[in-house]
Amino acid sequence: MTPTAPTEQLRWRRAVAGAVCAGALAVTLSACGGSEEPEVETNGVDELAPEEMERRAREAAAEAATVRLSGTVITGDSSYRLDVRLGNDGGVGEVSAGGATFEVLRVGEDLYIKADAAFWESGGIPEELESDPAEKLDGRYVRVAPEDPAYAELSGFTDKNTLLDGLLTLEGDRAVDEEHGEIDGVETVRVEGDGGAGGAMEVSLVGTPYPLRIERGGEAGELTMDDWGEEFSLNAPPEDDVVDYGDEMITEEE
Secondary structure, X not given: OOOOHHHHXXXXXXXXXXXXXXXXXXXXXXXXXXXXXXXXXXXXXXXXXXXXXXXXXXHHHHHOOEEEEEEEEEEOOEEEEEEEXXXXXXXXXXXXXXXXXXXXXXXXXXXXXXXXXHXXXXXXXXXXXXXXXXXXOOXXXXXXXXXXXXXXXXXXXXXXXXXXXXXXXXXXXXXXXXXXXXXXXXXEEEEEEHHHOOOEEEEEOOOOOOEEEEEOHHHOEEEEEEOOOOOOOOOOOOHHHEEEOOHHHHHHHO
């Protein structure tokens, strides 16, 4: 072995060690001597006034084509549990109220609800259909006519703009929590109205400043919002699975 072999071997080992550290640095700074976490670059909304921060979040929500909304909404004596996907042309998902759960689907102007027999037996069946056994509606889509008084209420669960306009609202003087939060790994900044009594909104500090969580004032519910801008399927059910309100359906089913 030549006298230079140990030196060459040492250089090779150092070169390998340097390459390993360089590769690891791209993943984390906790190895190879670095112990500090890199600073995360935000979208800048944390540098805005609270009112402007809220405005930017509402604008981002209005401009998004789709969103998934889940959580609880309390209005008066009624409490609703929602898990719906909303788009500009309609929405689909589940709504729970009064211990009953049903699926709501709107494609354009066509609105449907779907539930099991237990739902219809609990009083969900329309007055026009009370002569029909609930089993005949079990698992089928019931088309809700636009002139039906229930249409406006039920379609509201699938109307993106209506829901967000009503939910993304704070009351009272706005203020920002100095401590940043985190939702599903995304850093957020919290805007509060009236110290939280008027509601609170968690806004994403990464990418588009979407609202990711809303706490409604007066303890009127809490909802999360995610999957902003993600496409989802929105198709009318097969006609064979659809029944209509009124005498026509009663005649067909008897």
